[in-house]
Amino acid sequence: xxxxxxxxxxxxxxxxxxxxxxxxxxxxxxxxxxxHPGLPVAGVCRMCLVEVEKxxxxxxxxxxxxxxxxxxxxxSPKALEARKGVLEFLLINHPLDCPICDQAGECELQDYTFxxxxxxxxxxxxxxxxxxxxxxxxxxxxxxxxxLCTRCVRFMSDVADEPVLNVxxxxxxxxxxxxxxxxxxxxxAGNVIDLCPVGALLSKDFLNKARAWxxxxxxxxxxxxxxxxxxxxxxxxxxxxxxxxxxxxxxxxYYMCEVGRQSYREFARRDRADQPLVRxxxxxxxxxxxxxxxAAVGALSGKRVVVLASPNLSNEALFLLxxxxxxxxxxxxxxxxxxxxxxxxxxxxxxxxxERAANAAGARLxxxxxxxxxxxxxxxxxxxxxxxDALDGVTPSELAALSSLVFVGTTIPTAVAERAVxxxxxxxxxxxxxxxxxxxxxxxxxxxxxxxPGVARPSWFVLTDLLAATGGAAEFHLPADVFAAMVSTHQAxxxxxxxxxGMHGLPVLASETATAGAAI
Amino acid sequence: xxxxxxxxxxxxxxxxxxxxxxDEPHEPVFVGEARTQLDTILSRYPTKQAALLPALWMLQDxxxxxxxxGIEEIAALLAITPAYIKGVxxxxxxxHQHPVGRHFIQVCTTTPCNVCGAEDVVxxxxxxxxxxxxxxxxxxxxxxxIEVECLGACGFATPVMINNDFIESVTPExxxxxxxxxx
Ligand code: SF4
Ligand code: SF4
Ligand code: FES
Ligand code: FES
Numbered sequence: 163x164x165x166x167x168x169x170x171x172x173x174x175x176x177x178x179x180x181x182x183x184x185x186x187x188x189x190x191x192x193x194x195x196x197x198h199p200g201l202p203v204a205g206v207c208r209m210c211l212v213e214v215e216k217x218x219x220x221x222x223x224x225x226x227x228x229x230x231x232x233x234x235x236x237x238s239p240k241a242l243e244a245r246k247g248v249l250e251f252l253l254i255n256h257p258l259d260c261p262i263c264d265q266a267g268e269c270e271l272q273d274y275t276f277x278x279x280x281x282x283x284x285x286x287x288x289x290x291x292x293x294x295x296x297x298x299x300x301x302x303x304x305x306x307x308x309x310l311c312t313r314c315v316r317f318m319s320d321v322a323d324e325p326v327l328n329v330x331x332x333x334x335x336x337x338x339x340x341x342x343x344x345x346x347x348x349x350x351a352g353n354v355i356d357l358c359p360v361g362a363l364l365s366k367d368f369l370n371k372a373r374a375w376x377x378x379x380x381x382x383x384x385x386x387x388x389x390x391x392x393x394x395x396x397x398x399x400x401x402x403x404x405x406x407x408x409x410x411x412x413x414x415x416y417y418m419c420e421v422g423r424q425s426y427r428e429f430a431r432r433d434r435a436d437q438p439l440v441r442x443x444x445x446x447x448x449x450x451x452x453x454x455x456x457a458a459v460g461a462l463s464g465k466r467v468v469v470l471a472s473p474n475l476s477n478e479a480l481f482l483l484x485x486x487x488x489x490x491x492x493x494x495x496x497x498x499x500x501x502x503x504x505x506x507x508x509x510x511x512x513x514x515x516x517e518r519a520a521n522a523a524g525a526r527l528x529x530x531x532x533x534x535x536x537x538x539x540x541x542x543x544x545x546x547x548x549x550x551d552a553l554d555g556v557t558p559s560e561l562a563a564l565s566s567l568v569f570v571g572t573t574i575p576t577a578v579a580e581r582a583v584x585x586x587x588x589x590x591x592x593x594x595x596x597x598x599x600x601x602x603x604x605x606x607x608x609x610x611x612x613x614x615p616g617v618a619r620p621s622w623f624v625l626t627d628l629l630a631a632t633g634g635a636a637e638f639h640l641p642a643d644v645f646a647a648m649v650s651t652h653q654a655x656x657x658x659x660x661x662x663x664g665m666h667g668l669p670v671l672a673s674e675t676a677t678a679g680a681a682i
Numbered sequence: 683x684x685x686x687x688x689x690x691x692x693x694x695x696x697x698x699x700x701x702x703x704x705d706e707p708h709e710p711v712f713v714g715e716a717r718t719q720l721d722t723i724l725s726r727y728p729t730k731q732a733a734l735l736p737a738l739w740m741l742q743d744x745x746x747x748x749x750x751x752g753i754e755e756i757a758a759l760l761a762i763t764p765a766y767i768k769g770v771x772x773x774x775x776x777x778h779q780h781p782v783g784r785h786f787i788q789v790c791t792t793t794p795c796n797v798c799g800a801e802d803v804v805x806x807x808x809x810x811x812x813x814x815x816x817x818x819x820x821x822x823x824x825x826x827x828i829e830v831e832c833l834g835a836c837g838f839a840t841p842v843m844i845n846n847d848f849i850e851s852v853t854p855e856x857x858x859x860x861x862x863x864x865x
Contacts, residue, residue: 319766326765328770330768330773331772340765341750341768342750343750
């Protein structure tokens with residue numbers, strides 16, 4: 163360990179740490195562009211210059227290791243003057259077109275120029291102009307705004323292991339280039355957009371959808387696959403418009419794949435079930451919640467009930483469903499969509515996983531059996547309770563033998579519109595809170611990011627009602643209550659506490675169990 | 683897209699005229715003799731990547747310039763991505779990113795030579811070759827003229843390199859004679 167002083171604050175940090183990282187531990191932000199904790203140090207932008215006593219020259223904080231007894235001044239006049247100069251150089255050609263730049267409001271160039279830059283420019287020459295380039299995939303390159311920090315280049319070569327970006331030309335003509343026909347279509351390439359500190363790399367999908375300050379944000383967990391990447395869901399006027407990675411060293415570092423990013427669309431669907439419905443004289447008719455629950459229970463009682471649960475339901479919902487299965491003497495099954503496994507080579511144990519659902523591990527831990535076809539789980543005269551599963555690919559003949567069908571979900575599939583006795587509308591992941599268990603057995607919380615449509619209710623809430631109506635003991639007022647009950651009855655979750663999960667999650671004791679059967 | 687000369691400073695190598703494409707079919711360069719030569723070069727380095735500069739040089743020697751197709755060929759041989767190679771090619775002014783004239787004329791215009799009248803030498807070359815402007819190729823395909831940074835012969839202003847030949851103390855007046863001696 164090394165002890166030093168940064169801005170008058172004593173800190174003790176591990177040997178070999180950079181001054182920039184050490185300053186973070188003291189709560190001091192050293193301005194920086196090229197440095198990113200997830201990338202190799204390049205030391206090219208010179209925005210992190212700080213004054214170190216007894217050193218003849220200013221030092222780049224990102225590329226200088228701490229030394230015993232060092233005294234570092236981040237905001238001394240000399241350091242400030244140097245950084246002001248760096249900013250002035252960066253702005254020689256950079257157009258301050260913040261009013262139309264998609265990065266405005268979350269731009270580090272804007273922030274530092276505001277904090278430390280000159281009030282005016284001494285340059286009167288016209289700025290360099292270069293056209294915008296489509297980099298392929300979701301990425302647009304606005305060369306004029308690029309400050310050549312090379313974060314994007316380093317990500318593609320060192321983390322994604324597919325060096326399709328380069329620094330082309332040199333000196334004042336340099337720009338980020340790619341070879342003809344080699345696009346940013348790597349399934350992880352979208353991360354360069356987040357990594358770019360300025361508005362030089364933009365998401366085509368998000369372009370002009372919102373200004374950063376109009377967005378509301380909530381921490382969530384991506385439902386794209388069983389990795390469980392930590393994410394932030396951003397909404398504008400209650401409409402999800404973007405999903406961004408939320409750093410978590412134990413799961414996804416700073417990254418998120420393209421499939422995950424695009425999954426926000428599912429949350430923004432407008433064809434939502436938003437009223438409880440009951441079939442009356444052959445037509446699904448709007449009723450109040452009480453009548454719908456009564457009708458649902460009526461349709462299920464006295465039969466063998468198969469519960470088809472979505473592996474994107476929270477642990478809480480699955481736990482209540484498990485109880486319902488026991489109560490109804492039924493069977494709990496789930497299906498999970500599968501796809502190709504796509505690792506991010508530079509990060510250990512991070513991949514777009516084969517299982518394209520957030521909580522298959524949770525479903526297994528809570529006693530649900532995986533089936534490949536819905537029909538295989540059904541016997542003649544069964545009642546089917548579908549929760550969350552959209553019945554994609556299920557044929558009418560598979561459902562032919564059913565005696566009744568009850569649907570709890572977010573959008574109404576055709577088969578349900580034709581056959582269901584009752585439809586109970588629930589909220590989706592970003593409209594409720596709860597926890598998921600990822601493939602490594604890590605239990606992670608997600609919070610509510612927007613209000614639900616109509617009178618749709620959180621899944622755990624609806625399932626609590628169903629459980630109570632079938633005679634099961636159910637007294638839950640919060641997801642935390644359900645979680646506590648789950649922990650107390652399931653050895654696998656023993657020792658966990660809803661609050662102490664924090665927003666980074668904790669591993670379950672029996673994580674081996676969770677891993678069993680999961681695609682690695 | 684093309685990245686033309688910037689407004690903020692003179693380009694050392696100008697871009698070809700807009701809309702100019704070079705998608706002629708590519709005959710592999712590294713076959714037979716050339717392949718053996720590349721293998722010898724490769725054997726000198728611990729990594730394949732280290733052989734990139736000489737490989738590009740061979741390519742340019744054979745084809746006169748470094749095309750995208752040529753880059754793809756080297757990329758496959760050295761197991762590095764075309765984008766990476768493109769970055770290298772564009773960094774060094776010695777590699778041509780588009781076809782140049784049979785006689786590639788580089789005139790030093792860095793300060794010492796400039797003081798001694800290098801600008802006029804450049805003008806004289808442009809005029810007598812019919813190239814019109816820096817980086818463009820004369821209509822007969824014979825000449826391309828560019829400015830270069832210090833050629834390391836400041837005492838013999840103005841030095842000029844024509845392909846691999848070095849000519850010292852060039853004056854605007856000596857240009858026609860120099861050109862006449864070229865085939
Ligand atoms: S990159 Fe930043 S400073 Fe530049 S125009 Fe965009 S918001 Fe403004
Ligand atoms: S595009 Fe962005 S990340 Fe890439 S070098 Fe330019 S400023 Fe940096
Ligand atoms: S952050 Fe240190 S030089 Fe760029
Ligand atoms: S300045 Fe012309 S050769 Fe050095």
